Amino acid sequence: xxxxxxxxxxxxxxxxxxxxxxxxxxxxxxxxxxxxxxxxxxxxxxxxxxxxxxxxxxxxxxxxxxxxxxxxxxxxxxxxxxxxxxxxxxxxxxxxxxxxxxxxxxxxxxxxxxxxxxxxxxxxxxxxxx
Amino acid sequence: xxxxxxxxxxxxxxxxxxxxxxxxxxxxxxxxxxxxxxxxxxxxxxxxxxxxxxxxxxxxxxxxxxxxxxxxxxxxxxxxxxxxxxxxxxxxxxxxxxxxxxxxxxxxxxxxxxxxxxxxxxxxxxxxxx
DNA sequence: CCGCATCCGTTTGGATACTG
DNA sequence: CAGTATCCAAACGGATGCGG
Numbered sequence: 001x002x003x004x005x006x007x008x009x010x011x012x013x014x015x016x017x018x019x020x021x022x023x024x025x026x027x028x029x030x031x032x033x034x035x036x037x038x039x040x041x042x043x044x045x046x047x048x049x050x051x052x053x054x055x056x057x058x059x060x061x062x063x064x065x066x067x068x069x070x071x072x073x074x075x076x077x078x079x080x081x082x083x084x085x086x087x088x089x090x091x092x093x094x095x096x097x098x099x100x101x102x103x104x105x106x107x108x109x110x111x112x113x114x115x116x117x118x119x120x121x122x123x124x125x126x127x128x129x130x
Numbered sequence: 131x132x133x134x135x136x137x138x139x140x141x142x143x144x145x146x147x148x149x150x151x152x153x154x155x156x157x158x159x160x161x162x163x164x165x166x167x168x169x170x171x172x173x174x175x176x177x178x179x180x181x182x183x184x185x186x187x188x189x190x191x192x193x194x195x196x197x198x199x200x201x202x203x204x205x206x207x208x209x210x211x212x213x214x215x216x217x218x219x220x221x222x223x224x225x226x227x228x229x230x231x232x233x234x235x236x237x238x239x240x241x242x243x244x245x246x247x248x249x250x251x252x253x254x255x256x257x258x259x260x
Numbered sequence: 261c262c263g264c265a266t267c268c269g270t271t272t273g274g275a276t277a278c279t280g
Numbered sequence: 281c282a283g284t285a286t287c288c289a290a291a292c293g294g295a296t297g298c299g300g
Contacts, residue, residue: 022240025247030236032160048282059274064283074250085281086280095243102235106160109232110152113225117155120204178262189294194263215261216300 028073029099033058033066038096039103041076045091075099158203159229163188163196168222168230169237171206175221205229 028034033055040046040054052063067090070076075096081087092100158164163185170176170184182193197220200206205226211217222230 018244021248022237022244025240025244026165026236027162029240030160030162030165032157035156035160060283061275062273065273072251072254073247074254075247080282083281084280086283088282095239095246098243099236099239102232102239105232105235106156106229107152109225109229110155110159113228114148114152114155116225117203117205118151121202124202190262191264191295192293195293210262213261214300216263218262 025073028069029075033062034070035103035106037063037066037070038075038092038100039107041090041092041096042100043092043097045079045089048088048090051090070096155203158199159205163192164200165233165236167193167196167200168205168226169233171220171222171226172230173222173227175209175219178218178220181220200226 036055036058037051040051046054048063048067051067052058052060055063067076067078070090071078073095074093077091077093079089079091081089166185166188167181170181176184178193178197181197182188182190185193197206197208201208203225204223207221207223209219209221211219
């Protein structure tokens, strides 16, 4: 299991809990929108609408939902300016920035193997890519 | 957008296509089950049922579905032994192994920040973690 | 043992509208 | 502009059965 490595010696009960928590965090984070948002934010501070236009394709609802999740996990910070019209800014925290590093790795990976993958898809018999 | 960096200078049409393809691959790969399977396979060759018991929680259907996807993208190789009962083995390819590296980074990240995240969740007001 | 198909409940995600 | 709620379609995901 993925989280196996997280616990050096899986021998006591604390680790079982940590493992389950790790699984939960992993599930939160290992999804398309969350990773795209983290990437979009980068080292900048963006307003809600700015993130929205950066991510492109994401709906209002999904953005809100995922930003909430990131905030809850302490990956992004939410700064509300009590003005009118409202202005809400989001910034990645240290953990968020660290996670972003791994997203970069995944992007690099995509870049490196995109040709290989395309070829593989062709060979497999592409009849389902609209 | 995440895939922005994939195209050094986003100026011609080829890159737009590559970008869309990158997005598609990213969506395929950036999901819980796919990453867990890749991690489970590791450098070993496992039979269908072995993967199933490694990943734990995954259903027959989801496993099949994701293994097909990994095969289609050339991330995993499928070896059928025409015996009875059938024996089908799966192995990560080079690209698959490379992707696995990034999964490891994500696991390391989880390990490093799990406490921070747990604390953050508590502060946020944990009323929804069953 | 493995793969494919089917049924079906659950969840996700988009569109819209309303509030502050 | 941002957040919340509602409605509804689509996709996900589990269980089961048959076929190779």
